[in-house]
Amino acid sequence: MTTATASTCPDCTETVPVPDGLRVTSIVVCPGCKVELEVIALDPTEFALAPEIEEDFGE
Amino acid sequence: MLAVLTTRVRLEERMIFTALERRGIPYEAVDDRSLVVDLQTGPEVRYRGVFNRIMSHTRSVYAARLYEAAGLQVVNSSAVIETCGDKVLTSLALVRAGLPTPRTVVAVTPDAALRAIETIGYPAVVKPTVGSWGRLLSKVNDRDAAETLVEHKQAMRSPAHSVFYVQELVDKPGRDIRAIVLGDQVVAAVYRRSEHWITNTARGATTSPCELSPDLVKLSLRAAEAVGGGMLAVDLIERSTGELLVTEVNHTMEFHGLAEVAEVDVADLVVGHVEEVLSG
Numbered sequence: 001m002t003t004a005t006a007s008t009c010p011d012c013t014e015t016v017p018v019p020d021g022l023r024v025t026s027i028v029v030c031p032g033c034k035v036e037l038e039v040i041a042l043d044p045t046e047f048a049l050a051p052e053i054e055e056d057f058g059e
Numbered sequence: 060m061l062a063v064l065t066t067r068v069r070l071e072e073r074m075i076f077t078a079l080e081r082r083g084i085p086y087e088a089v090d091d092r093s094l095v096v097d098l099q100t101g102p103e104v105r106y107r108g109v110f111n112r113i114m115s116h117t118r119s120v121y122a123a124r125l126y127e128a129a130g131l132q133v134v135n136s137s138a139v140i141e142t143c144g145d146k147v148l149t150s151l152a153l154v155r156a157g158l159p160t161p162r163t164v165v166a167v168t169p170d171a172a173l174r175a176i177e178t179i180g181y182p183a184v185v186k187p188t189v190g191s192w193g194r195l196l197s198k199v200n201d202r203d204a205a206e207t208l209v210e211h212k213q214a215m216r217s218p219a220h221s222v223f224y225v226q227e228l229v230d231k232p233g234r235d236i237r238a239i240v241l242g243d244q245v246v247a248a249v250y251r252r253s254e255h256w257i258t259n260t261a262r263g264a265t266t267s268p269c270e271l272s273p274d275l276v277k278l279s280l281r282a283a284e285a286v287g288g289g290m291l292a293v294d295l296i297e298r299s300t301g302e303l304l305v306t307e308v309n310h311t312m313e314f315h316g317l318a319e320v321a322e323v324d325v326a327d328l329v330v331g332h333v334e335e336v337l338s339g
Contacts, residue, residue, distance in 0.1 A: 021073065023068055023073075023076075023088070024090075025065060025067060025068045025088070025090055026068045026073070027067050027068065027069065038067070050067070051067075051092075054115055055189075055190060055219075056115050056116040056117050056144075056189050056190060057066070057114045057115050057116075057190075057191065058114065058116065058144070058189075058190055058191020058192060058309075058311075059114075059191050059192075059292070059309045059310070059311050059312050059313045
């Protein structure tokens with residue numbers, strides 16, 4: 001899994017804002033490359049590329 | 060402690076967590092990727108109940124079954140998830156209950172797919188049996204398109220894509236309706252409008268309030284009951300004659316579009332429903 005420390009996108013290295021109320025497993029979108037990121041740690045915040053939507057995902 | 064099973068923490072899950080915290084209900088968010096259960100001893104933590112928000116149909120059914128086997132109540136139940144997560148099973152339940160629904164024909168091999176499509180006639184709609192958000196829906200306008208679609212689905216080399224779920228295309232007025240059912244109540248409904256024939260918020264449809272008419276309430280409750288009842292989002296479309304048809308019933312409903320326009324706090328009502336079920 002590709003990870004980065006603090007609030008940096010692991011894909012494009014853009015700084016990603018960390019909104020209040022973020023939790024581990026929250027999904028945010030990188031303002032630089034628009035990739036979806038998953039929060040994998042807090043304090044400091046670490047992001048990984050979010051798992052891809054699978055075929056049987058839905059509601 | 061209540062377990063909330065999650066795959067991703069989306070807006071809905073964040074709203075649910077906030078509602079739980081506001082009500083002072085202790086909970087633990089359990090990431091489905093961390094779930095390991097020894098069938099002899101059951102889940103490691105003894106929760107008082109399970110609120111299932113897993114996004115994957117396969118994972119959701121198995122997780123629910125694992126907790127149910129340990130004697131825990133899971134909302135929604137594995138039986139309801141199985142029915143709602145599979146369009147063939149949902150349609151069978153709706154037809155069995157005598158509810159109005161688009162005409163549907165199913166073929167279980169690509170060889171029989173063309174006959175299923177031509178039984179419906181053109182234009183026909185072909186949908187995957189499992190999946191959501193309007194993905195891989197096909198409007199088939201003629202035999203050429205039908206042959207191409209069947210060949211492409213065959214090329215996917217997946218048993219699931221060799222099952223053909225074919226429906227009539229309903230000439231709806233550029234919108235469908237989503238009604239939220241919690242137990243024996245319809246708590247809110249919205250129109251979902253789009254210029255595209257797929258009126259799904261995941262595909263860009265916009266929402267606006269929809270009045271809870273007696274017909275809509277009655278049909279939504281009957282549709283929920285047909286699939287086993289619980290905490291459900293019933294999707295409906297209107298024929299040009301005004302007749303309401305049930306198209307699907309969703310078991311892990313998304314409500315971000317509805318929450319934008321609904322006058323009620325859907326997340327709080329959902330949490331209230333879970334508490335009611337678990338304390339009942």
